[in-house]
Amino acid sequence: MPMNVLVCVKRVPATAGQITLTPDAQEIDTRYLGFTISPHEECAVEEAVRMIETHGGSSTVLTLGPEAAVDQLRDAMALGIERAILLETDGREWDPVATAAAIVEAIEAERAAGRSYDLVMFGNESADSAGYQVGVRVAGTLDLPCVTGIKAIEIDQGRAAVRRQTESGWETAEVALPAVLTVKEGLNLPRYPSLPGRLKAKKKEIERITPHWQDGGLEKIRLKLPVQAEHKVEILGKNGDVGAEMVEVFQRLRLL
Amino acid sequence: MILAFIEQVDGAPTLLSLEVLTMAARLARNMDVPLDAVAIGPNGAAARGILTSYRVGTLHLADDLRLAAYAPAAWAHTIAELADRINAKVVIGTASDRGGEVMAHLAARMTLPLAANCTEIVPGDAFIVTRQRWGGSLLEEAHLKGRVKLLTLAPHALTAEASPNRTEVATQTFAPVLDDKDFRVRLIPQVEADSGKISLAQARVVIGGGRGVGSAEGFATLEELADLLGGAVGCSRVVTSLGWRPHADQVGQTGTRIAPDLYIACGISGAIQHMVGCRAAKHILAINTDPTAPIVKQADYAVIGDVQKVLSAVNAEIRRAKSGHERMVTEAPAG
Numbered sequence: 001m002p003m004n005v006l007v008c009v010k011r012v013p014a015t016a017g018q019i020t021l022t023p024d025a026q027e028i029d030t031r032y033l034g035f036t037i038s039p040h041e042e043c044a045v046e047e048a049v050r051m052i053e054t055h056g057g058s059s060t061v062l063t064l065g066p067e068a069a070v071d072q073l074r075d076a077m078a079l080g081i082e083r084a085i086l087l088e089t090d091g092r093e094w095d096p097v098a099t100a101a102a103i104v105e106a107i108e109a110e111r112a113a114g115r116s117y118d119l120v121m122f123g124n125e126s127a128d129s130a131g132y133q134v135g136v137r138v139a140g141t142l143d144l145p146c147v148t149g150i151k152a153i154e155i156d157q158g159r160a161a162v163r164r165q166t167e168s169g170w171e172t173a174e175v176a177l178p179a180v181l182t183v184k185e186g187l188n189l190p191r192y193p194s195l196p197g198r199l200k201a202k203k204k205e206i207e208r209i210t211p212h213w214q215d216g217g218l219e220k221i222r223l224k225l226p227v228q229a230e231h232k233v234e235i236l237g238k239n240g241d242v243g244a245e246m247v248e249v250f251q252r253l254r255l256l
Numbered sequence: 257m258i259l260a261f262i263e264q265v266d267g268a269p270t271l272l273s274l275e276v277l278t279m280a281a282r283l284a285r286n287m288d289v290p291l292d293a294v295a296i297g298p299n300g301a302a303a304r305g306i307l308t309s310y311r312v313g314t315l316h317l318a319d320d321l322r323l324a325a326y327a328p329a330a331w332a333h334t335i336a337e338l339a340d341r342i343n344a345k346v347v348i349g350t351a352s353d354r355g356g357e358v359m360a361h362l363a364a365r366m367t368l369p370l371a372a373n374c375t376e377i378v379p380g381d382a383f384i385v386t387r388q389r390w391g392g393s394l395l396e397e398a399h400l401k402g403r404v405k406l407l408t409l410a411p412h413a414l415t416a417e418a419s420p421n422r423t424e425v426a427t428q429t430f431a432p433v434l435d436d437k438d439f440r441v442r443l444i445p446q447v448e449a450d451s452g453k454i455s456l457a458q459a460r461v462v463i464g465g466g467r468g469v470g471s472a473e474g475f476a477t478l479e480e481l482a483d484l485l486g487g488a489v490g491c492s493r494v495v496t497s498l499g500w501r502p503h504a505d506q507v508g509q510t511g512t513r514i515a516p517d518l519y520i521a522c523g524i525s526g527a528i529q530h531m532v533g534c535r536a537a538k539h540i541l542a543i544n545t546d547p548t549a550p551i552v553k554q555a556d557y558a559v560i561g562d563v564q565k566v567l568s569a570v571n572a573e574i575r576r577a578k579s580g581h582e583r584m585v586t587e588a589p590a591g
């Protein structure tokens with residue numbers, strides 16, 4: 001049975017070795033950084049592409065963010081997502097309530113235009129702000145069932161059988177579509193984009209909707225870096241044979 | 257009134273729930289308001305004993321057989337009803353998978369903001385919270401508004417502290433009015449057969465491999481060291497993305513959080529998303545060709561060199577030490 005799948009992704013800086021803040025401590029200094037989306041969301045994108053390959057239908061990627069977030073939409077299209085929607089902001093971050101409301105508004109506008117989604121996928125948490133809630137809020141407002149933290153999905157006859165990991169094993173659930181699922185990395189191993197995929201994505205149109213901001217009630221005052229304790233590293237050796245030194249460390253830590 | 261949503265296993269509150277109670281008790285003292293707790297699911301009443309050390313006035317228990325199984329929306333509906341009934345001004349839960357999920361449903365249902373993974377909470381008309389971003393590599397100070405403040409507490413933001421002065425805890429059972437709709441999602445646990453393998457999260461020693469290991473086959477030396485030390489093998493995200501190891505082995509922000517006595521990071525650069533996964537390690541030993549790699553600066557011990565050469569040498573040395581030890585044991589005169 002063909003299905004319509006929507007995936008929501010968020011543009012975030014690809015921080016690596018350390019984080020530097022802007023002088024006003026409002027943002028991460030991104031002058032020397034690239035941008036990406038959360039690994040969880042990458043898996044959501046891959047899963048959507050696979051679902052359409054298996055069941056037919058259509059996939060859409062959506063983001064709320066600045067014009068530059070078009071890059072992340074094109075990255076998703078390079079992997080096989082067909083359509084992209086940008087809810088364009090001035091680049092300031094919206095809190096989870098405002099973000100969820102804007103996504104709901106877009107989904108309702110789509111429905112009014114005759115396109116309703118069988119499945120809406122989110123990351124379990126965004127890479128940067130990690131509010132652990134946008135997907136659940138969207139499900140709540142749209143009155144759809146929602147399962148979070150998913151690491152396996154099987155779609156069959158209008159139902160989704162899902163699995164997620166716990167400390168002691170797994171939990172399973174089954175929901176009727178339409179539904180909202182928030183997923184975690186490990187759901188699948190995302191493919192790398194092909195060159196033709198990239199070229200095709202470059203030419204695709206990006207649909208735009210102007211979202212309405214609202215005060216969601218969680219308001220950033222400033223960012224700060226956690227204090228790092230003073231730290232000294234003991235160099236056990238370079239290149240040469242350090243076996244004995246390492247064994248001594250293991251013995252000191254009572255591991256041998 | 258402050259309401260703490262606690263999770264319990266067979267009547268014993270989880271460690272994270274004790275941390276939540278500790279924070280909630282401090283807040284209650286600060287705000288000069290009483291503290292109640294709610295437990296949902298089987299055996300909740302058995303948690304009462306421990307709550308006597310956390311200034312809890314009443315432990316609320318939900319009476320609805322359907323709540324025995326975990327159904328996030330139904331659990332949230334239950335807490336929302338209770339919060340209304342006791343006029344709670346704050347509801348605080350853990351940031352565990354379950355705690356976070358229920359609190360998100362609660363926030364959606366009550367149409368209130370939710371501050372997740374808080375490390376500090378300063379009450380006021382709007383609360384000022386400090387919360388974790390990027391898995392804890394960055395902190396955000398934020399105003400949290402709303403007629404009821406909803407929060408989850410980051411794991412180990414503080415140490416759980418039982419008060420030496422025990423107080424009486426009443427229990428009260430209430431019957432929430434739940435819709436069938438609340439039970440559209442029910443999670444059925446599947447306990448996995450014990451594989452006998454040491455789990456990454458529990459291991460005393462973890463040997464982590466990154467891009468510098470070179471290939472999937474290159475992990476053989478890490479496996480060997482793990483066997484020799486009785487540890488588990490972990491890896492970086494680059495390694496899982498390349499398909500060298502399964503995602504279950506990944507340490508970091510979107511992988512597993514580990515807390516071993518020793519983490520041996522082999523050919524791993526030490527990106528912040530990796531480091532948040534291993535910052536609870538008591539000691540870190542880095543093996544890296546690059547003395548300026550971020551991991552080297554954050555390690556307690558470092559070896560500057562090629563992973564394979566270093567590990568082959570140390571594996572041989574341990575085998576030698578072990579066989580020497582065995583020889584001594586077998587050669588020791590009897591009696």
Ligand SMILES: Cc1cc2nc3c(=O)[nH]c(=O)nc-3n(C[C@H](O)[C@H](O)[C@H](O)COP(=O)(O)OP(=O)(O)OC[C@H]3O[C@@H](n4cnc5c(N)ncnc54)[C@H](O)[C@@H]3O)c2cc1C
Nearest residue numbers: 127466467468492493508509510523524525529545562563
């Ligand atoms: C939102 C988000 C979430 C993420 N989550 C995670 C996560 O959960 N876990 C995670 O690990 N990463 C995560 N990442 C990725 C992270 O940013 C890094 O890209 C990744 O950790 C780097 O892996 P690495 O250290 O193996 O590779 P690299 O950064 O390429 O480092 C390889 C290291 O090996 C050394 N080396 C090379 N050859 C040798 C040799 N022969 N012998 C010894 N050393 C050698 C090099 O000097 C270098 O330091 C995440 C990224 C984002 C944006």
Ligand SMILES: Nc1ncnc2c1ncn2[C@@H]1O[C@H](COP(=O)(O)O)[C@@H](O)[C@H]1O
Nearest residue numbers: 008009064122123125126131132133134
């Ligand atoms: N600005 C955004 N645009 C699109 N999707 C978003 C945005 N922010 C969050 N999301 C989605 O909601 C998930 C959870 O976000 P959060 O509640 O912030 O942890 C993310 O993994 C995304 O899938």
